[in-house]
Amino acid sequence: MVEATEENLPSLSGISVLVLDDDPHVVRSLSRVLGGLGAQVIGVGSLREARLSLQPLSPDAVLADLQLKDGTGLELLSEYLGQRSDGAFYLITGHGSIDNAVAALRQGARYYFEKPVDPIALARHLARDLAASQSSSDLAGQLAPYLTVRDPVMIEALRDLPRFAASAEPALIQGETGTGKELVARALHGLGPRAQEPFVAVNCGAIPETMLEAELFGHEKGAFTGATRQHRGRFEQAHGGTLFLDEIGEMQASAQVSLLRVLEEGTVHRVGSERGVGVDVRVVAATHRPLQERVESGLFRQDLLFRLNVLVLELPPLRERRGDIELLAHQFLARSLQDMGRSGDAPVLSRTALDALAAYPWPGNVRELRNVMARLAVRLPEGLREVGGNLLTPLLPAGMSGHRGAVDGVVIPRGATLADAEWLLIDAALKEAGYNRSRAAELLGIGERTLRRKLNKN
Numbered sequence: 433m434v435e436a437t438e439e440n441l442p443s444l445s446g447i448s449v450l451v452l453d454d455d456p457h458v459v460r461s462l463s464r465v466l467g468g469l470g471a472q473v474i475g476v477g478s479l480r481e482a483r484l485s486l487q488p489l490s491p492d493a494v495l496a497d498l499q500l501k502d503g504t505g506l507e508l509l510s511e512y513l514g515q516r517s518d519g520a521f522y523l524i525t526g527h528g529s530i531d532n533a534v535a536a537l538r539q540g541a542r543y544y545f546e547k548p549v550d551p552i553a554l555a556r557h558l559a560r561d562l563a564a565s566q567s568s569s570d571l572a573g574q575l576a577p578y579l580t581v582r583d584p585v586m587i588e589a590l591r592d593l594p595r596f597a598a599s600a601e602p603a604l605i606q607g608e609t610g611t612g613k614e615l616v617a618r619a620l621h622g623l624g625p626r627a628q629e630p631f632v633a634v635n636c637g638a639i640p641e642t643m644l645e646a647e648l649f650g651h652e653k654g655a656f657t658g659a660t661r662q663h664r665g666r667f668e669q670a671h672g673g674t675l676f677l678d679e680i681g682e683m684q685a686s687a688q689v690s691l692l693r694v695l696e697e698g699t700v701h702r703v704g705s706e707r708g709v710g711v712d713v714r715v716v717a718a719t720h721r722p723l724q725e726r727v728e729s730g731l732f733r734q735d736l737l738f739r740l741n742v743l744v745l746e747l748p749p750l751r752e753r754r755g756d757i758e759l760l761a762h763q764f765l766a767r768s769l770q771d772m773g774r775s776g777d778a779p780v781l782s783r784t785a786l787d788a789l790a791a792y793p794w795p796g797n798v799r800e801l802r803n804v805m806a807r808l809a810v811r812l813p814e815g816l817r818e819v820g821g822n823l824l825t826p827l828l829p830a831g832m833s834g835h836r837g838a839v840d841g842v843v844i845p846r847g848a849t850l851a852d853a854e855w856l857l858i859d860a861a862l863k864e865a866g867y868n869r870s871r872a873a874e875l876l877g878i879g880e881r882t883l884r885r886k887l888n889k890n
Contacts, residue, residue, distance in 0.1 A: 441552065442559035445470030448489065449558070452482045452496040452505060453524060458549070462495065465551040471558070479503040486512060492562055493520040495554070498536075498544075504879035506536055513540045514758060514786065518572075518582060520561040524549055539877055540755075578619035579612055580763060583755030585748050590616070596743045597623035602695065604740050605718040607747030610799030613718040614678060616745060620716055621674040629673030632666050637682035644687045649694070651703035667700045667711045674714045680740070681721035681732060692736045715740070750794040750801065757789050757801065764802045765819075768809035777814060784821035791853070792828050804828065825853075858886060 449471050451462050459475040467473050474489060476482050479502045482494075486508075494512050496505030505523050512521055523536050523544040536544065542561050545554060572582050574594060581587060596603055597620045605613045614633060621631045639647050650665030666675060677683075683691070694700050695715065699708035717740050726732035750757065758781070766778040781789070794800055804827050811823060861872040873883040 441469055441555050443470050444555060444558055447493065447558060447562055448472040448474070448491040450482060450485055450489065450491040450494045450496075451475045452477075452479070452494065452500070452508065454478060454497065454501050458497070458524070458547075462549065462551065462554075466555065466558075469555055479505075479507060482508055483511065486515060490516055491519070492516075493522070493558055495522045495524060495545075498523050498525040498879070499881075504881055506539075506877075506879050507882060509536060509539055509541060510790075513755060514790075518584075520558065522554070522557065574623065575619055578622055579615040580760055581753075581756060582759060583753035586753040586756060589746060589748055590619075592743075593619060593745065594623055596620060596745070598625065599743060600714050601742040602715045602717065602740050603743040603745065604723075605716065605745045605747065606722075607718075607720065608749045608797055609720045610797030611747040611749060612798050613720075613747060614676060616747065617674070617676040617678075617716045617718060621676075621714075624674075624714070626673045626714055630670050631674050631676065632670035633676040633678060634666050635678045636687075637679035641684045641687075644684060645690055646703045648687065649690060649700045649702055650709075652705045662702075665700060665702065667694060667713055668709060670713045671711050672713075674716055677715060677717040679719060680717040681719040681723055681726050683732075685731075685733070688733045688736050692733065692739060695736075695739050750797045754790050757794075758786050760798060760801055761786070761789055761805055764805035765809055768806045769812070772809060774809075774814075777812075777816075779812065779816045779819050781824070782818050782820045785819050785824045788821050788825050788828060788853070854886070858883070 444466060447470070449466055451459050451466075451473060453459050453462075454477050456477060459477060463473040463475045474485055474491060476485055479500050482496065485491075494508065496508055498505045509521055512519060520542045521540065523541055524547060525544050526547055543557055571587055571590065571594070575581055575590065581590065593616070603617075603620055605616050607613055617633075618631060621627060634648065636644065646663065646665070648665050648667060650668055651663050653662050677691075690701070694711070694713075697708070698712070699710050701708050723732055723737050723741070727734050727737055761781055762778075765781070766775075769775065769778050789801075796803070804824075807827050808819065808824060811827075812819065857876065858872070861875040862869070864872070864875060869883055869887075870880050873880040876883065
């Protein structure tokens with residue numbers, strides 16, 4: 433163990449750290465150094481003790497040895513991040529376990545330290561990473577009235593949102609269907625200077641081509657058959673506020689020309705009128721289609737794209753922000769039960785149920801998760817306090833791919849238990865790895881010792 437001798441080390445005051453190692457000397461040494469810098473250190477010598485400490489203590493950071501007598505530090509990783517997605521998890525590893533440590537980074541660990549651990553480097557990582565986590569927590573608090581977010585991937589995607597909200601320039605939100613683009617647009621509006629003015633949403637793909645311009649820009653009485661009175665379009669309705677143009681990639685060419693003119697001149701021309709009407713509108717557009725591909729196909733104007741993508745937010749799919757699944761699932765379940773008049777009857781999801789949610793790839797993203805929770809609420813009996821996987825699994829479509837995307841082509845039959853799904857994944861990983869247990873464990877994202885234990889159990 434290298435002793436900390438450098439001056440001006442960062443203060444760790446107010447930070448709680450769980451140190452897990454079955455070598456008491458390592459635990460004592462790290463506890464002494466980190467404690468000397470102001471951290472509150474909880475030292476434990478086994479995976480079992482660490483698990484017992486997580487729930488009541490909820491430490492800001494965990495430093496765990498990879499190889500333990502009763503398991504591996506990797507086994508604690510998902511449990512800890514499920515509880516504290518804003519926390520920092522670090523591994524201690526010997527030289528021969530680097531491959532497993534790198535795999536842990538892909539699963540959410542912040543860093544790994546080779547033995548002997550340099551406490552100076554550790555202290556600096558803790559100070560830097562937890563400062564970033566605090567910043568993430570502040571952003572999550574700002575966004576809380578509009579959307580739920582705590583996963584670092586989503587936090588990073590929305591890092592610029594408060595700054596973008598203060599601007600009057602057009603913004604473009606890109607992401608798969610169901611990722612929450614309208615919620616983000618509402619956050620841009622609500623956190624900006626136009627918050628007290630109208631927020632008007634239009635789905636460009638849901639309005640017939642012949643009616644889109646009249647809907648957006650308005651029309652005069654008699655402008656076309658059925659126009660029995662003057663109509664103020666969505667731009668005029670949003671005057672002073674924000675106009676959200678969802679699925680703008682579906683907008684037809686004629687409407688694109690008119691939209692570009694509005695963005696350039698700040699005036700709209702109602703259908704059937706040559707007189708322009710001045711509007712002050714901040715435009716936020718959204719699309720699930722890559723607009724540059726639409727441009728290359730001749731379906732979207734290049735000059736309009738240049739005008740729209742001044743400020744761009746790219747939303748990750750739910751499968752890339754799994755740290756939000758547990759919180760969202762509980763929120764959606766509670767909301768669905770409340771809508772059914774059962775507001776006092778909101779059970780928690782068991783660890784088995786949460787594991788099933790985390791393993792599913794969510795092609796429909798947050799919208800699909802909300803729908804699954806709504807269906808689950810209908811099936812729940814009165815007075816149930818915990819939802820197990822037996823109630824949830826049948827609601828997830830068959831065809832789940834391998835855990836963490838590492839094992840492809842695994843089909844989970846409808847009605848299978850989580851234990852059945854786990855065995856199917858293990859069997860597929862072994863076959864893919866040529867029955868090399870070390871490689872199979874890597875594909876599954878677990879330690880070889882854990883895999884051996886699961887095989888013995890089966």
